[in-house]
């Protein structure tokens with residue numbers, strides 16, 4: 001007979017991704033009795049995120065050097081076709097995180113501040129009994145754990161394991177938009193590493209990745225991240241991501257692809273799912289959503305770590321006070337109107353990028369950005385400052401021109 005156990009805590013956090021790990025750390029630091037669980041038995045596994053961040057986020061979110069894979073100070077945009085443009089700064093502009101190290105560090109900090117961290121537990125269901133939440137978790141051997149808590153936080157990412165998908169949108173334009181990504185970790189020769197170190201490189205255009213984009217990021221000396229991502233379009237037949245990533249890798253890495261030093265060290269990937277307007281319920285009674293579970297990921301650049309961390313910074317003090325009335329509006333304010341605009345741009349930009357006409361428009365946008373500084377491009381792509389640097393670009397992106 002599989003065993004049954006139970007425990008009691010103030011806050012149960014389901015999911016030790018960036019949002020859940022950060023929330024557990026913050027609440028434990030404030031002395032709350034927190035339990036953090038994840039279905040993964042080892043947080044080094046399934047490190048699905050390419051994890052590029054602007055440098056300011058390191059300080060803003062109190063992240064330590066040990067979670068950094070490498071730093072970068074250049075943007076390189078390849079395509080449409082063979083056009084290559086780059087923008088360099090003398091200063092580091094950002095980091096590529098070691099996503100597994102980030103999750104391990106957050107869990108470790110939570111533990112050190114007194115939280116209980118339980119791995120290899122899959123949250124199956126939760127319901128409210130009077131003023132308490134009761135959540136049922138299952139291990140792979142079939143044994144179960146019943147957790148009674150004042151609050152349960154669903155930080156399970158796009159899976160939305162406890163909150164479930166948002167109800168069918170009243171307006172179809174705010175349904176869940178899905179992006180699927182695949183990433184390989186590659187060992188390459190020192191000479192190949194040098195060519196891709198220090199920069200974020202993206203390939204853009206329908207001849208590279210229809211309805212999406214590809215990338216190469218530096219992870220650590222001699223190790224690159226190669227990835228492809230695209231919006232899921234039920235109206236079109238889309239080529240398999242496995243074939244696309246191989247093709248993009250061959251084209252970008254050329255002779256290094258079959259070189260002696262070359263090896264695929266890991267393959268991972270996942271889905272990003274977000275509503276564009278973020279009007280879904282953030283809470284059901286004492287069950288609260290966090291991070292990707294309430295659509296904080298932005299689909300323009302498939303970027304969600306910063307926004308997931310923002311959601312925990314907003315939720316932590318509210319949970320401490322036990323008053324969550326203002327959670328959704330405060331989170332909306334913290335993400336800002338630019339977040340929302342860029343989400344809308346994302347859907348138009350990527351879904352329409354499937355032929356020479358769209359490639360031509362994109363090429364014009366990129367040409368308009370050639371005179372920018374690298375810092376300006378960061379402000380555009382991470383700060384969504386379209387009005388400062390992209391006004392000329394916007395009509396094209398929006399399909400008005």
Ligand SMILES: Cc1cc2nc3c(=O)[nH]c(=O)nc-3n(C[C@H](O)[C@H](O)[C@H](O)COP(=O)(O)OP(=O)(O)OC[C@H]3O[C@@H](n4cnc5c(N)ncnc54)[C@H](O)[C@@H]3O)c2cc1C
Nearest residue numbers: 015017018019039049050051052123157181291292304305
């Ligand atoms: C291929 C790819 C590339 C990306 N690149 C970037 C990038 O460069 N920069 C960036 O900012 N963002 C990137 N993202 C997005 C980013 O990774 C996410 O937005 C971010 O991780 C969301 O954090 P989260 O904590 O909300 O959810 P997640 O990171 O998804 O964490 C959820 C956790 O919950 C656990 N879980 C799920 N279901 C259950 C359950 N039933 N029971 C228990 N545990 C459960 C999971 O194991 C996981 O650990 C990328 C995503 C993908 C897929």
